[in-house]
Amino acid sequence: MKILIAEDDRRLGKLMVKMMKREQFTVDWVEDGVSARDQALSGDYDVVILDWMLPGMDGVTISRSLREEDYSGAILMLTARGELDDRVSGLDAGADDYMVKPFAFEELFARIRSLSRRNFFPVDHNVLKSHDLTIDLQNHITRRGEETIPLTPREFQLLVYFVKNPGRTLSKDQIIARVWEEESDVTFNTMEAFVKLLRKKLGQTKRNSYIKTVRGFGYMWVDDHV
Template sequence: MKILLAEDDPLLGELVAHMLKKKASYHVDWVTGGEDAYDYALASSYDVLVLDWMMPGGDGTAICRRLRKEGYKGAVLMLTAKDTLQDRIDGLDSGADDYLVKPFEIDELLARLRALSRRNFAPIHEETARIRGLELHRTSQTVHRGEERIQLSPREFQLFDLLVQNQGLVLTREVIFDRIWGFDADVNLKTIDATIKLLRKKLGISEPDSFIQSVRGVGYRLEH
């Protein structure tokens, strides 16, 4: 998961960024001001924005309203020490999708991030993607090679589509597991390796020459 953390407290910001990377292997960009948060949010694609309410250069609610006005559709989680009912209402009315009061436990933050990531905030991708002679059709959730339809299970299709959407990027096993199964699923990380093996077989690609590449000890990458 890719997170933008906007927190001006250097100790808290460093701690949260470190724990998100260590405990969940998330990619975290950390900024300390509102203007930077606004610029980063529009310049890159994040799964969740974590915005502190009080920041120099524009507080979290102002940045959230500004982003929503610009058409930003991504998930936003607001962090704040303000905990009255009206504060919560104001935070959600600014366009935030969730609200977490300081101080908080890192495990609760992780749970809220997982919940937000499972919601479909992302814009709809083109229905058809083409790679290496294969056509992936998102509406029908099918894959074709010419006139041949390749039979994939729903999980195999979701995994292939996730790799296609992130061509050239290394996706960790933890990120894949979170996106496709969810961390509360009653399976383990080895399930990913087994699903990749079946996916390669059904797509008719051998592992040594596979464009679905294993990154030892990390995860998988789909080559362009």
């Protein structure tokens, strides 16, 4: 597993690198926010560990930026902040988990292993895999085995968004904002119709679907790795 640590406390950073290498993780370490963002986007990391207070760019800003750039690995936030509002801010920015300093390394390693099971895709920015589906991002092709599933560009965007967020409940507003972007006239009914069409093309039914309806809120992609 490949991990990026963004921590400006040199003593803690060195200790984290040492302990993670003992666990047979591949580890890189940076000490400022700008480097953390750039390194995370270029290094194919499975997990990025972000300190909340980094020079140059804070952890919440980095997390939000990574998600906007389609970083699909896990993000773990480390911070001395323990208030509920702070935790919510970090998670809303795209972090998958949150640990308050000081922490025990045994718990940190357990969190990392849990995140890797929940969020991990083989890190290939051109291909996503889930269930029996292979999604070619470069050529916009979706296959089940050797069979090509014909999707419109919007259906393809919707599928990619779901697959990149396995096990995560996505609100209808989130889906519209991400898939339709600036097209503010898109209604929930339109979005729901696309979900229905996507389920049909994937050969799913409402009761037996990779796309689970979360009543009163939105949808969740149910992945066999979650």
